[in-house]
Structure formats: structure tokens, C-alpha cells
Amino acid sequence: MNIEQAVAEIGNVEEVPGLPMAWRWSPMSRFMFSLAMDVDGGWAYQMNSLDVHDEGLTRAVLEFARQHRLGRGPGARPLTIATGFSYGTYRFDAVAASSPPVHGYHHGRNEALNEVVSAVFPAYQCEFRGDENLEEAVLRCKHMLRPTTVSRTPVPYLRMRYENTRTKGGSVGPSRGFTTHDVLLRELGLLEGAPGSFVEFENSLGEVWKVEWNGSWLVNDTRQDAPPSQSWVASALGCP
Incomplete structure (x- = not known):
């Protein structure tokens, strides 16, 4: 050639x-x-x-x-x-x-x-x-990545599955699927006041977090005083 x-x-x-x-x-x-x-x-x-x-x-x-x-x-x-x-x-x-x-x-x-x-x-x-x-x-x-746009911001590797008992929204099947940062933040924000709901997500390193609200916040079964912040999410995804 x-x-x-x-x-x-x-x-x-x-x-x-x-x-x-x-x-x-x-x-x-x-x-x-x-x-x-x-x-x-x-x-x-x-x-x-x-x-x-x-x-x-x-x-x-x-x-x-x-x-x-x-x-x-x-x-x-x-x-x-x-x-x-x-x-x-x-x-x-x-x-x-x-x-x-x-x-x-x-x-x-x-x-x-x-x-x-x-x-x-x-x-x-x-x-x-x-x-x-x-x-x-x-x-x-x-x-997802828009590789031809040099002014683009990071689009972190993000797989997620979720279920919300209040909105009745949720992913299909047991596997985590690709999604975007804004979708993750939206679903995390909808957890409060929806007992039995969860958001589970994975980053590029294969690290997994499961966030729940059952009257208080749980992250990987550890009780938290406050909901996950945007800065915490960005850090978890490796794109602060």
C-alpha cells in the first residue's frame, strides 16, 4: 500500500x-x-x-x-x-x-x-x-466522545445501572450500561425520598459505587451524612 x-x-x-x-x-x-x-x-x-x-x-x-x-x-x-x-x-x-x-x-x-x-x-x-x-x-x-472537537470537555468512562421506586425509572437487566455524567448526577439527585432505590456506577478503573437512600444516605453500605456532591462524583470518575 x-x-x-x-x-x-x-x-x-x-x-x-x-x-x-x-x-x-x-x-x-x-x-x-x-x-x-x-x-x-x-x-x-x-x-x-x-x-x-x-x-x-x-x-x-x-x-x-x-x-x-x-x-x-x-x-x-x-x-x-x-x-x-x-x-x-x-x-x-x-x-x-x-x-x-x-x-x-x-x-x-x-x-x-x-x-x-x-x-x-x-x-x-x-x-x-x-x-x-x-x-x-x-x-x-x-x-459519546466527539473526538473531532478540540474544545470538548472530558466524557468519563461511566457504566451505570439504577432503579428508582418513586419515578419508576430504571435500567434494563443486571448489567451496567454506558451513560453520561449528567445522567448519573440526575439519578443521584432523584434518590432522596425514594426508599429502596439505588444508583450503581463504575469508572475506568473498574471501581464500583452503589449509592442508596433509605431515610439516610448509603455509599457501598457505609452511612453518609450528606448526599454525594458533584465534586465527589467527578473525583470518583477520575475527571475532577
């Missing part, structure tokens, strides 16, 4: 300033696509930006991904993460890569190129557990 030739055939491609073996192109006004080829020419790392394109951040992400060979090869996990990244005033502390079956950046246009590209983006360590399967990776990347 000749990656450089395949990129050149896309059209309206220019070199990324200050980064060798890297190119960028804009398929429409809101998007900027940037791709850096690995040193041996056998793999590439692509970062897409929506609405706001920060050239310095993009260059730093591509350099970091290339240095770590992030997500390279057909045996890579659907989601791969490398920590220790930082750039400017951004809070990102990692770079993540999604595999070809997850991102599909060149699907339907150049399948051969698609199969040798990692989709990379700046990320937060608290967003990933590291063992996500293909279905979970697609859900996270396409519907």
Missing part, C-alpha cells in the same frame, strides 16, 4: 508545516483532515477537526501518535490509548487511537488506505478502560 500516493489522489492536499511525511486537506469548510505517515511508510495516523482547527495541537497529536505507533497493525485493539500527552493550555492528558473498523475514515472511497490508518485524537485518560470491544469502541467514538 503506497500511502503517500493514496493521499495525493484525494486532491487539494498540502503538506503539514513543520511535520515531515504529513499532509492535510479540507473536504468541506467545517472540516480539516490531517494525516502523518509512519517512518517506514507502512501505517498512518489521521486526526480530523470539526469547526476549530488548531494546527499546533494537531501536529503535537500526530507526532505523539507516530512516536508511540499508536493503534498500529491489524492486531491492535479497537481503542488504544497512550498517556503522558500535553499541549499548551489544553487539559488533554492522553492520545487515543481507534482502529480501521471503528473509524471508517476512508470506507467507501479507498478501502486499502482505510485499513492502514489509525484515527487519533487528543483525549483524557479517564475516558477509557482499555479493554473496550468493537461494539463499545464504536459507541464511544461515534456517539
Whole structure:
């Protein structure tokens, strides 16, 4: 696979300033696509930006991904993460890569190129557990993380199940499913005054908390004087 030739055939491609073996192109006004080829020419790392394109951040992400060979090869996990990244005033502390079956950046246009590209983006360590399967990776990347938005805030890895005897709301089945921080806070706030209700949630480290209200607050069967605060929840999720 000749990656450089395949990129050149896309059209309206220019070199990324200050980064060798890297190119960028804009398929429409809101998007900027940037791709850096690995040193041996056998793999590439692509970062897409929506609405706001920060050239310095993009260059730093591509350099970091290339240095770590992030997500390279057909045996890579659907989601791969490398920590220790930082750039400017951004809070990102990692770079993540999604595999070809997850991102599909060149699907339907150049399948051969698609199969040798990692989709990379700046990320937060608290967003990933590291063992996500293909279905979970697609859900996270396409519907939750907004990886093309460089101004985004953390979307912590969060699985939850719950039941509320007052609202009659609840999750389906015994397993915890992916949800968002605001949903967790809402359901925690609805526990008071609903005896027999609970919210159980899990973070990226696999740590689990079960919060109940039975006339007083219980967290993992330990009585608490006050309901869980937003700062406590953020700390539990690893994204303070």
C-alpha cells in the first residue's frame, strides 16, 4: 500500500508545516483532515477537526501518535490509548487511537488506505478502560466522545445501572450500561425520598459505587451524612 500516493489522489492536499511525511486537506469548510505517515511508510495516523482547527495541537497529536505507533497493525485493539500527552493550555492528558473498523475514515472511497490508518485524537485518560470491544469502541467514538472537537470537555468512562421506586425509572437487566455524567448526577439527585432505590456506577478503573437512600444516605453500605456532591462524583470518575 503506497500511502503517500493514496493521499495525493484525494486532491487539494498540502503538506503539514513543520511535520515531515504529513499532509492535510479540507473536504468541506467545517472540516480539516490531517494525516502523518509512519517512518517506514507502512501505517498512518489521521486526526480530523470539526469547526476549530488548531494546527499546533494537531501536529503535537500526530507526532505523539507516530512516536508511540499508536493503534498500529491489524492486531491492535479497537481503542488504544497512550498517556503522558500535553499541549499548551489544553487539559488533554492522553492520545487515543481507534482502529480501521471503528473509524471508517476512508470506507467507501479507498478501502486499502482505510485499513492502514489509525484515527487519533487528543483525549483524557479517564475516558477509557482499555479493554473496550468493537461494539463499545464504536459507541464511544461515534456517539459519546466527539473526538473531532478540540474544545470538548472530558466524557468519563461511566457504566451505570439504577432503579428508582418513586419515578419508576430504571435500567434494563443486571448489567451496567454506558451513560453520561449528567445522567448519573440526575439519578443521584432523584434518590432522596425514594426508599429502596439505588444508583450503581463504575469508572475506568473498574471501581464500583452503589449509592442508596433509605431515610439516610448509603455509599457501598457505609452511612453518609450528606448526599454525594458533584465534586465527589467527578473525583470518583477520575475527571475532577
